[in-house]
Amino acid sequence: MLSNGNLTRYDPEHNKLKMISNGNSFSEVVNDYIITDKDVITFSSKSIYRIPKNILDKRNRTAPITITDVKLQEMSLPIDSLYRLNYDENEIQINFNSTGYGAGEMKYEYILNKDEDTWRKVPSTLKQLDFASLSPGEYRFKLRGKRSSSLEYQYATPITFMIEPPYWLSYWFIILMVAIVILMVYFLMKYQQRKRNKRRRLEVQQLLNEKKLASLKLENIRSQMNPHFVFNSLNSIQDFIVSNERELASGYLVKFSRLIRMYLDYSQQDEISLTQEINALKLYLELEKMRFDDELNYTISIDPAINADQFKVPSLFIQPYVENALKHGLLHKKANRKLAISGILSSSKEYVKIIIEDNGIGRLKSSEINKTRSNDHQSFATSVNDKRVQLYKEQLNKQISIDIEDLYDQNKTPAGTRVTIALPLT
Incomplete structure (x- = not known):
């Protein structure tokens, strides 16, 4: 039965009513539907859903999870499994969704760092995650989700971010700076040594001049x-x-x-x-x-x-x-x-x-x-x-x-x- 955009199924054998489009299964307003032997097909202004009849009574099924958009510095990038970024490209936004039947009941969790084993919960109202000012290094983003009544998780395809360190933190730059410092210290020591030698020569020359002056006095x-x-x-x-x-x-x-x-x-x-x-x-x-x-x-x-x-x-x-x-x-x-x-x-x-x-x-x-x-x-x-x-x-x-x-x-x-x-x- 279709009433006010909500689709309801009546089970005459058990004399029960069940909402099919109740905001948890899918949030669109149903404009029309077709019943076949195996499926219920619904139509809305945005999408078409095909719902197998045999899953209407299965509360533990989890819909697939998809990463829909990756933004870098508020600019969308093509979906890929690996991103190599510069040190200043560290403002990342990840959008995701579950488009199957029961997506409205999904609870999401994520892991960002590859060395981290703890899954962090995503607030139920959010379908995106923002990571600001990430430090240089390798990050592996994992996302999973399941319905509250389900026992199995659905996993999205992992994404890896390689954020390169700035040039002043790279090995070649550090080696170059150490070499420059060593050369500066070396030349400074040589300069100081030349100054000391020059001062000694001047002192010797002054003594010789004083000796000459004393001799000339006599x-x-x-x-x-x-x-x-x-x-x-x-x-x-x-x-x-x-x-x-x-x-x-x-x-x-x-x-x-x-x-x-x-x-x-x-x-x-x-x-x-x-x-x-x-x-x-x-x-x-x-x-x-x-x-x-x-x-x-x-x-x-x-x-x-x-x-x-x-x-x-x-x-x-x-x-x-x-x-x-x-x-x-x-x-x-x-x-x-x-x-x-x-x-x-x-x-x-x-x-x-x-x-x-x-x-x-x-x-x-x-x-x-x-x-x-x-x-x-x-x-x-x-x-x-x-x-x-x-x-x-x-x-x-x-x-x-x-x-x-x-x-x-x-x-x-x-x-x-x-x-x-x-x-x-x-």
Whole structure:
């Protein structure tokens, strides 16, 4: 009998009614039906069911189970038994159904992991399962179901998902990273070793430079206290004594001893103030003027813009050039001997220029005279100063420059020498 879309069977032998389409067997509204010898065929707006008559009384029969759709990231995939997915393709949805008679009474269970033996129940209202953010690995999905009155399960075809790990977790990437780390550690150790070796070389070089500088200090002392100067000074003192000029001899001796003390004191220092250097020069020139019988006129002028008490110069650096001016330029001149020492600030205010200018016979004439003398005077001081300049450039990064210029009068005759020493202000 068909009433309001529900199909009912009446058993006259036992006087019983049984709903065939009661929402449990199938949920569609029955529009019509046909009865044959073996089957009952029902028609609805969506489907056709063929129900064998011999199963209408069998409550324990389970309908087959089918996986109807597999979605990856909300996109449907063809049904397959194996899926190989990337690490970021880990949002999976599985839809399933049972289309046979009695499907409405089905209870479903599933297992996702191959290492898991426990079947998990699916809520009775659901016909799909969602798995979000699955970690990389192999997953085997199994689905089974049965009617509540049935003893046997129906199984759907299993599906396997292979989710590949991200590249940073793969073996080749890990091996590559370990190799890179090992290489980085190796090169870092080599770099540190090179730095240590370079530092040791610099320390050795610094020690050698300091040794050279100490040696040059001693050479500078010897050049300052050269035998000519000491011998001439003692001769002058002797002459004063023989001439019964005791006051001159005493004054000369006092100045000579003060100069010796200054040289010994300043030679122990790498740098002294410009004021100290000028004081030593004044004392030296006073002694030389006495030896020249006062036939020597010298001037010393320092630009007021230069803080002579604070400005540092290499110790006893200027005196050798003053000595050369006296011994090689002015000594051979008969009269009107003039020497000018000046200190000026460069226009860029980055350098202090010390200018030593004499009106002597010039370097060329002096060289010719010295060649004819048997007791030729060797100027150690200026060669030592050249070495000191090189050391100051290398060790202290101070760019000291020395320029020597020959002077001529209007007739192109040698009229003296000018030495310009440029010392950095800082």
